[in-house]
Amino acid sequence: MKKILKYMILLFMCMSLTGCMKYRISMTVNKDMSSETSMELLVDDSFLEAMNMSSNEFYDSFEEEYLASDSLKDATVTSISDDGWSGVLIEGLSLDDSISTSISEEKIDDVDSIVVTIPIDDIKAVVDFSSYGYSLEDLQEAGMEFQLNITMPSSPTTNIGEISEKTVTIDILELIYSDSEEENIVISSAIPNNTIIYIACGAVGIAVVVFIVLKIKRII
Numbered sequence: 001m002k003k004i005l006k007y008m009i010l011l012f013m014c015m016s017l018t019g020c021m022k023y024r025i026s027m028t029v030n031k032d033m034s035s036e037t038s039m040e041l042l043v044d045d046s047f048l049e050a051m052n053m054s055s056n057e058f059y060d061s062f063e064e065e066y067l068a069s070d071s072l073k074d075a076t077v078t079s080i081s082d083d084g085w086s087g088v089l090i091e092g093l094s095l096d097d098s099i100s101t102s103i104s105e106e107k108i109d110d111v112d113s114i115v116v117t118i119p120i121d122d123i124k125a126v127v128d129f130s131s132y133g134y135s136l137e138d139l140q141e142a143g144m145e146f147q148l149n150i151t152m153p154s155s156p157t158t159n160i161g162e163i164s165e166k167t168v169t170i171d172i173l174e175l176i177y178s179d180s181e182e183e184n185i186v187i188s189s190a191i192p193n194n195t196i197i198y199i200a201c202g203a204v205g206i207a208v209v210v211f212i213v214l215k216i217k218r219i220i
Helices: 002-015 045-050 055-067 120-126 136-141 172-177 195-219
Strands: 021-029 035-044 076-081 085-093 102-108 111-119 145-151 156-158 162-164 167-171 184-190
Touching (some): 021 111, 035 045, 045 055, 045 085, 102 184, 120 172, 145 172, 156 167
Parallel strands (some): 021 145
Antiparallel strands (some): 102 111, 145 167, 162 167
């Protein structure tokens, strides 16, 4: 994925702030600490038109350059379009292909929890537009978007980003230009305990059986 991130930066440099780009990395973390990672790369159709390139030609150029790599051999890649945007969706990436990330199980306030840790320096090492002379305002005015979405098994807490239900959304552009003293993005959530649910379902099942038996006895 780091190679593709570099590709994204080079593509953006070629656009010279004349078009828009959206880049999203999404990770779902399961309660058994397994994970699934996908990413989307979208460019404004107006940019493709200016380059006399169709969405299919853009996909083909991306595929020729990167999708034959060993790191993507097990991934599923599809061409996508969304209301004036065209690009690629890559699903089935392994954790090794993503931004440096660790997933561990820890006790937090005596609660078994899953913790996702992402070193901020690793992100900045791969995605650093400032070295090309662009400010955060330049990128935002050009319509550049770069998001990292991490969905946890239960309601999460995080030191960076915004929370919506089980998902933490992090604006990578704001992160790489921030003066935060945080070394890592740290996201945690309690490991769901389904025991109570199973007990409740069992109790409901027993109650239904008892109700049916009593109903039959009354009929007899």
